[in-house]
Amino acid sequence: GTGGGGGTASNGKGEVKIGLNLELSGNVASYGTSAANGAELAAEEINNAGGVNGLTIKIVKQDNRSDNSESANVAVRLMTQDKVSAIIGAATSGNTKAMIQLSEENKIPVVSPTATADSVTVDEKTGKVNEYMFRACFIDPFQGKVAAQFALGELGAKTAAVYTDTSSDYAKGLAASFKKAFTEGGGKIVQEESYVQGDKEFRSTLTRIKGANPDFIYVPGYYEEVGLIIKQAREMDIQAPMMGGDGWDSPKLVELAGKTNLNNTFFTNHYSSQDPDPQVQKFVKAYKDKYGSDPDGFAALGYDAMYLIADAIKRAGSSDPVKIHDALAQTKDLQLATGKISIDEYHNPVKSAAIIEFKDGEQTFRTKINP
Amino acid sequence: MRVLETRGLGIRFGGLRAVQELDLFLDQGELVALIGPNGAGKTTVFNMLTGVYKPTEGEIRFFGERIDGMSPYALTRKGIARTFQNIRLFQQLSVLDNVRIAHQVNTHHTFIDSILRLPRFGREERRMLEESRALLETMGLLAVADEAARNLSYGQQRRLEIARALATHPKLLLLDEPAAGMNPRETHELMEMIERVRKTFGMTILLIEHDMSLVMNISERIYVLDHGVLIAHGGPEDVRKNPRVIEAYLGEAAEDALA
Amino acid sequence: MLSLESIDVFYGKIHALKEVSLIVDEGEIVTLIGANGAGKTSLLRTISGLVRAKNGVIRFRGEDITRRRAEEIVAMGISHVPEGRRIFANLTVKENLEMGAFLRKEKAGVQEDLERVFALFPRLKERLRQAAGTLSGGEQQMLAIGRALMARPKLLLLDEPSMGLAPVLVQTIFSIIREINEQKTTILLIEQNAHMALSVAHRAYVIETGRIVLSGTSEELRQSEKVRAAYLGG
Amino acid sequence: MVNRRKALITGLLLLIGYAVVQLMLSMGLIDPFYENMLMNIGINIMLAVSLHLIIGVTGQFSIGHAGFLAVGAYVSAVLTTKLDQPFLPAILAAGVAAALFGILVGVPTLRLRGDYLAIATLGFGEIVRITLYNIDYVGGAAGMQVRHLTNWTYLYIAVIVMIIVIANLTNSAHGRALLAIREDEVAAEAMGVNTTYYKVLAFAVGAFFAGIAGAMYAHQFYVIQPVAFGFLKSFEILVIVVLGGIGSLSGAILAATLLSLVNIYLQAFPETRMILYSLVLILVMLYRPQGLMGNREITDLLKRRLGKEA
Amino acid sequence: MDWLQQLLNGISLGSIYALIALGYTMVYGIVKLINFAHGDVFMLGAFIGFYGLTALHLGFIPSILLAMAITSIIGVLIERVAYRRLRNSPRIAALTTAIGVSLFIEYTTIYIRGPQPEAYPDLFGNDKLHILGATIRADALIILLISIVLMLLLQWIVHYTKIGKAMRAVSYDAEAARLMGISVDRTISWTFALGSALAGAAGVIFGLYYTKIEPLMGLIPGLKAFIAAVLGGIGSIPGAMIGGLVLGLVETWVSALGFSLVRDAVAFVILILILLFMPQGLFGKNVREKV
């Protein structure tokens, strides 16, 4: 394909097409659906405010069934049939990576809301940036490092256990960077355990962790399992502080784990829905009004991904994908729901991480750590 | 020549000794019957002879070679074929294919030959087809050759079972109640057919049957089983008069029914 | 008591029964003889509602039962001992007999019939708690007949009750058929063993490739040349 | 000889089919979207037909086919990405490796039947998947990024070779032995069929082509991850075979094509896509429980048609 | 007292598998259908119980009864609409339809309420019992108790009631059962009703014990329960119970030994080994097909 085709086609109609390639069915449907909700909300807001450069955003939403081959199929369709100007997706790193080569061949920028693996934007082998790949979230190593610093410094932990979701490259990335930073900082990892997505029963493994009696437990993973892990751990009288990453961010975590069980737990995040910042509160309210539930991190990042693209279109002054791509790479100090974003040379957003502590089920802002 | 011989043959199912201490033999070209009350163990004997069940005691010799414990397909390849009491055809396959499958015992082309359709494959397939058709003709089934086996009537199915067994070119044929569910006339036709087969192919036959008119007319010798034990053995006349056989199997009124 | 008026039955394209008409009177034993695949089993299955007739009417005691479901027909008093016995192998002998009385409510009557069955088949009483699947062939046949009697049928349909049985059992089964009939149960009997069938039956029908070709008293048929040649092994 | 002439004509038609599409592709008449669609269809045909040999012909209830797919995908991907080998040997290695696994799975089938076998094969598929999760060399959960090497030529040849092999196998004494096993194992043994050998053979050949499909899959969709090869994938393949008609090779091809198209069509309805798909499935099964083709082949239908006219 | 703790964990998990497996085994026993949608009926039970507890503010017992009542109706409907026509079709066709029904239930649920999970209310608080150093939650005990009661009830129904006998008769020979005056349709409906009610109950219990419920939650327990049923010898009720418990214990122990990552793989290896030595499962009738 040639670069300009998509742009001119959409220009004529006074609209700019943005493709969504997300997990709307299959085993991680809940992530993709949240991200889609966020993106659709953002598009609606932008269109209600007159669109970008006078162009209305038209979303072409497609389901990749949480399957990487289907993600590639959907991307081909969005890029070559629907001729979108940019794609938002996918929610998981694997499904996003299925688009790397396609984005380059077709010269269509892809912004993943939530794919946190390094290799989404940077080629593992060559270390070169994947030209057309961007993301709205920060990458795994950053969160793990922040968590280790916090555990060693603020909590004074000397020993730690790591309990990782090994079915997710995201959680494994967090675990690896945490372990590295924690041992480099003088701490000791005394127990490593793992689980996989969809597990419900953690008691047998927790019994082992309890035996190692760590000062601190790092649990990178998604709230769906983490909620149960915290609950089951506290029920088994494991009282050590527990901490995780942005995968914890969902109002459901409180329901799953139980309010008091969550005391003495922390997580690193892009944003906090409790953040009094008006931008955040505006988003939270709008989301609740539209969907009737609190937005989780996926929704916030889906929302931000759409704004990232809209901002790029505005600055590019065109819906030409190549120009959008150029503008995306230049993004600077853009204030969004998940913080003030600049895109760095590796196409990753540079933004501060918040550390959030649970107090009786409420997310409270503990501290902020800058990159 | 001794075709088949068993010594002290026996099998247990859990606590049940379904067959015990069975000594039995067949000589070349003989037609021998195995009779006995229901549940006496007749079919079980067949199952042991064909490798479906492994005997727990004793030995079986086929042309002098120990064969107990061998798998069914190997025994078929050695020359023992059978029919089943509860008909077991390849239901969905055509009558012709049922017979052709049995014929493959004697084929030599390999899996590679058939994929590449090498000349040997064609030769053998043609030969198989011709032989199968000829066999169906003798059994009066050629007209229904392309019909699925399950669409045949009961009697035709029984004949197909026999045709299929013959297609393996057996030296020893085991027939399990071939006349079950046939009326006297059909039974009579069957009897003639069995005789013909035996003559033309020079085969040795062991027959299980409850129809005494059939058994008494065509068998040269008869073994009688009861509760897994051999209770009588001899020519038809001797067996028919044997009081133990009358009591356990034939019943008092049997004489007039056989007349 | 039972009448069939030009019944047609199809299995897909196969025309299995062709305009079959037949009558069974109260208290009779009627037998149906025919070659393999003639349609005997199909006829019984049509009567008991397991197979639907395409055309024609079946009446039982004046009532039209052509479109009734099998379970309703049982309730009206027709019991069927199917080809191949079809006992419930995983249930005990006692439970099998109780299944026969599934639709009956009166406990006392059921108990009474149980005794009647035991009187006919003492062997069953000895095997009450045994799983039916482990019975010998002949015992299973007794059980199948006993089970059908437990419904206290007015009409009993028997499909080849002597198939695969040792000669001594064949005799027993036939004497029991006579006995049951003497206890006021009407019987429609299918039997390959035409000698035996004709010797117990009052009347008989001959069926050939789905069509009734001959009927009369047992004696008449026994004398008929055609029947002798075709079914009695001439 | 009639046969030779027939073979010649078939060969010629196949060549023309290939050339026409190849020409259109290189002239850009088929755009990437339709090219991608063709690839999807081809891969699904391979998966369905290879499973058809195991389930439809041999009657072995196997629901772990995704395991073979995974083995092929990973073996070929390791060869091309990690060891920098060319694609062709990688494809063959994928087939051979999967066939070895096929033999491994074939062995338990000797003792297990029906649902018990189904569970064992399902277990096999899951074991493969979980093992892949735990091998860091192939990226664990994150999987591997694979170069896009699959193209029309490779896929076309693979599909045609597979169809010829499986069709020729089925229509031979060996194929009839497989059918006999499907119909009645005890009787098959009694007819001299070495059921052990043939069951393992069916698994090996079926797995071989599933492995090759895996190589095509890996080099078509850019990324492979263990999560894509779970039991749901096996079910997806099973559904194609059943929809086509159990025991019908052309049915498997037809259903693979139709379902791939339905799937692409349904992409446009993200919210209701799976509901519609499930309804299609239920309705087809309710109104055509024997599948689209039953156990017949297209050639049977053509013959009948010709026969009637004659 | 680690092992005791692990044993209790295993039994809790196992009894949930067992409850679902019972429904599988019953339906299988009678229509030889692997009712793949059974896991989704379990999921519906969990949601109905959840809405009963939260939206309708019912107590625990009324909620579980409500879930059982509605799931049994759903079970009967599924059979009526999707399976009845296929009763005489090849079993694999019915299995395919069941996969379709399963997808239909899952995605209709998602369509109606979205894919996000829901958290069960904590009914029993953090009441715990300490026995020999092991902690048991009150609800773990309740689960066990309810599971046992339901299983006993089922055994009683199947062996001592008329409908139970009809089920056994139909499962062995449906046509012969009709000749006894048994309505096969009605019996099969009853079987689906009972099996689905058990799955519904299991759903509520699951929600209570594991808190998180979501529309695709039925997939894995459904599969595991099917495995449990096969392991126990498919068609056998005690087999399903024991199979469920064995599977629960094996999984827990594998995790306890530190192999949680390969837990399912190990569980499958054990399962395959068991099957290789007992090809009919633990309680399957080991009659070789009589030839």
Ligand SMILES: Nc1ncnc2c1ncn2[C@@H]1O[C@H](COP(=O)(O)OP(=O)(O)OP(=O)(O)O)[C@@H](O)[C@H]1O
């Ligand atoms: N696989 C088996 N497991 C347990 N018992 C068996 C098995 N096979 C046969 N039996 C038992 O062994 C005995 C002999 O059975 P067999 O089938 O050999 O009888 P038969 O002489 O052929 O009777 P019939 O004339 O009724 O066919 C019976 O009691 C039967 O129940």
Ligand SMILES: Nc1ncnc2c1ncn2[C@@H]1O[C@H](COP(=O)(O)OP(=O)(O)OP(=O)(O)O)[C@@H](O)[C@H]1O
């Ligand atoms: N379910 C069926 N589907 C198709 N054809 C059938 C079916 N049942 C029976 N037939 C055919 O109908 C005809 C009559 O069969 P039926 O079983 O009534 O014969 P029968 O007189 O009882 O024979 P037998 O003495 O062998 O038991 C046969 O040609 C048979 O092949």
Ligand SMILES: [Mg+2]
């Ligand atoms: Mg026998």
Ligand SMILES: [Mg+2]
């Ligand atoms: Mg009949």
